[in-house]
Amino acid sequence: MFAILVYDVQEGRVAKALKICRKYLIWVQNSVFEGEITEARLRSLKGELMAVLEENNDSVIVYTFENSRYTKRVTWGIERGSVSNII
């Protein structure tokens, strides 16, 4: 499936969250990630993330889609993180 993950994390933990997310998804903007991911991997991403975040102070939202066929993605302004697999 396809996922978009956004987080709002307190300063001291941003770097940790970033590093973990980068293992699973493609960084597209500050605190925004996207990419193909399986249920199992999403679960292990959650596990890793929740181990460093504080449940009462930090927030993560994940939008998931069956696939990306019915979505359209446009960028206004500069493209910060590229999602192509041909680099």
Added chain:
Amino acid sequence: MKTIYIFTNGTLIRKDNTLVLDTGEEKKHLPIENIRDLFVFSEVTLNKRLLEFLTKYGIAIHFFNHYGYYTGTYYPREHLNSGHLIVKQVECYIDPARRINLAKGFVTGAARNILHVIGYCRKSHDELQTIIENVKGFAEGIPKTKTIEGLMGIEGNIRDAYYSSFDPILSRKGFSYSGRSRRPPKTPLNSLISFGNMLMYSTLLTEIYKTHLDPRIGYLHATNFRRFTLNLDVSEIFKPIIVDRTIFSVIQNKEIVPEDFEESAQGLLMTEKAKRLFVQRYDEHLDATFHHRRVGKVSYRKVIRMELYKIEKHLIGDTEYEPFISQW
């Protein structure tokens, strides 16, 4: 899971437990959990730590030289070990009757898929009928063959006849076939065929890595001391439906034009732009899905893996191997 194709020079490193391509100008982070394999076409520096990291995740990395030719693969330590299956694989290889039986399966599959690909184009090209008859004629010889050499001969004849159909199918200026040439390829079409086949061999190698099969033991292509051969065998089945269709589409849609090739000492080479485009279309083709009679919606990549499982089943004496025949 994604295949990453690298055309940019840089250093590949393990950083923060993920993969990073440092190009000097920027650091591109590649999500390690989502990587199937890597194809490297550019100059890339890497170290042992990276190889260890790739091994941990079971990611093969295929290298291609400056001219785009296959250099080799870093094939991580086998992670799916099955002594039982290796014994079975070897048993099947050293028994001439069993070896040729399996090899015939590959050639039959290749022939049927070739017929499927040109049969589809026949609607608009009457002249293909004779070629189809020729291919069918050669294919009839497959069951009667007693030797691997004979089988290779038939395979060669089928392929020659098949490639001669490219001229009427494509009929684009600058892309006439005029005979197969390799090492070096002499025409743009030959250059595309060689490049595409090479991608296919590497893709198969990655998929074989994810099974218990040993890529060094092939059946149609003789196993010798240096090479992976099982990937060559199984590629025969998929080359027409994946590589050749990609070639048709990039030429017919004028995405690749004769100006995308340049003369060099190593033969006619594709420009980087053309290579990138071809790789993209090839990758899209592998991920394209269709409806399979038995399993429903699957991608071609999945079908390749299923083909390998069928070979495993054949080797352990479970179900007789039947090659994948495209219906769509």
